[in-house]
Amino acid sequence: MRKESSTNALNAQELYETCGMAIALRILGGRWKPGIIWNLAQGRVRYGQLKALIPNISERMLVQQLKELEKYGFVERFVFPEVPPRVEYALTEEGKTLIPIVQALAVWGDSQRDKIKLPV
Amino acid sequence: MRKESSTNALNAQELYETCGMAIALRILGGRWKPGIIWNLAQGRVRYGQLKALIPNISERMLVQQLKELEKYGFVERFVFPEVPPRVEYALTEEGKTLIPIVQALAVWGDSQRDKIKLPV
DNA sequence: TGCAATTCTTACTGTTTGGTAAGTAATTAA
DNA sequence: TTAATTACTTACCAAACAGTAAGAATTGCA
Known part of the structure; x- marks a missing residue:
């Protein structure tokens, strides 16, 4: 018999409720969000530009x-009704x-680069 | 024919080389590291205590x-030759x-708790 | 003799995240 | 008529991460 929710998901949920850091890592975590946020920190950027600025990312x-960040209100999407389409992204105030x-994470991470050898 | 390295792993590797934040998230990321570091921030803690302090974590x-954090030099392990065994963990200076x-992550995350609704 | 206590280890399984590749829509320009 | 441009969408597969459960080592104590 199938569980209704995986323990995996339940554990994640409970952590969000009790641990701010779990929330923060949920937002910032994953391989690509740092680069996206970093590049948006400068101002509005087009979708295609972002793609070019972040090497190896797939569409x-x-x-x-981007959708996830938009959903949580950290990123805004500006669509221009043109052809071919133009869409710009930017960080919200939040x-x-x-x-x-x-x-802070980037500075700390850079300071570790020569000390540790990631991963296997 | 099998690839020698997965693109997945290669992408991760390249990010570590260029992006401090990717390094930081590699260290801090995952579901349980925040809780472990948080609890060790107070001082030495026994294995069993840690287990009790972090709800739902499996052995x-x-x-x-802990092994990963120890490997990278962020955590120290103190073994006492007793029976039953006693092992204490602590953060290193690093x-x-x-x-x-x-x-900083915890404070920011807490400030978001009431604003966003994670996840699905 | 057999159980308790503590810190792991191992084998197996399920869930989530990430990569690949092909396709869509709408218009303009050749 | 066809190709080009841009911002996506979809279906599928592989890799990484997380959970479950059983067991191992060592000694004291009933």
Whole structure:
């Protein structure tokens, strides 16, 4: 018999409720969000530009992560009714509160680069 | 024909080389590391205590994450030759540099709790 | 003799995340 | 009529992450 929710998902849920850091990592985590937020920190960027600015990202991932950030209100989407289409993305005011966090993480991470050898 | 390295792993590797934040998230990421670091921030803690302090964590996950943190030099392991065994864990000096980062993430995450509704 | 206590280890399974590749829509320009 | 441009969408598969459950080692104590 199938469980209604995976323990996996339940554990995640419970952590969100008790641990701010789990929330933060849910927003910032994943492979591509840092790069997206980083690049949007400068201002509005077109979809295609973002793709060019983030090496190796696939369209599927880029769209998916942008949608998630948009859904939570950290990113805004500006559509211009043109052909071919033009869509710009930017951080919302709420999204901009992420910038210092992202910077702190980046600085700390850079300081570790020569000390540790990731991964296997 | 099988690829020698998955694109997945290659992408991760390249990110570590260019993006400090990817490194930081590699260290801090995953479901359980925040809780472990948080609880170790207070001082030495026994394995069994940690397990009790972190609800729902399985032994497998706890051991695995502790090992990873130890491998990278953020956590120290103190073994007492007793029976039943006693093992204490603590942050190293390097590990303590994580504390302000962890706190910033926790504060930011808490500030978001009432604004966003995670996940599905 | 057999159980309790503590810190793991192992094998197996399920869930989530990420990558690939092809396709869609709408218009303009050749 | 066909190709080009841009921003996606979809279906499928592989890899990474997480959970479950059973067991191992060591000694004291009933």
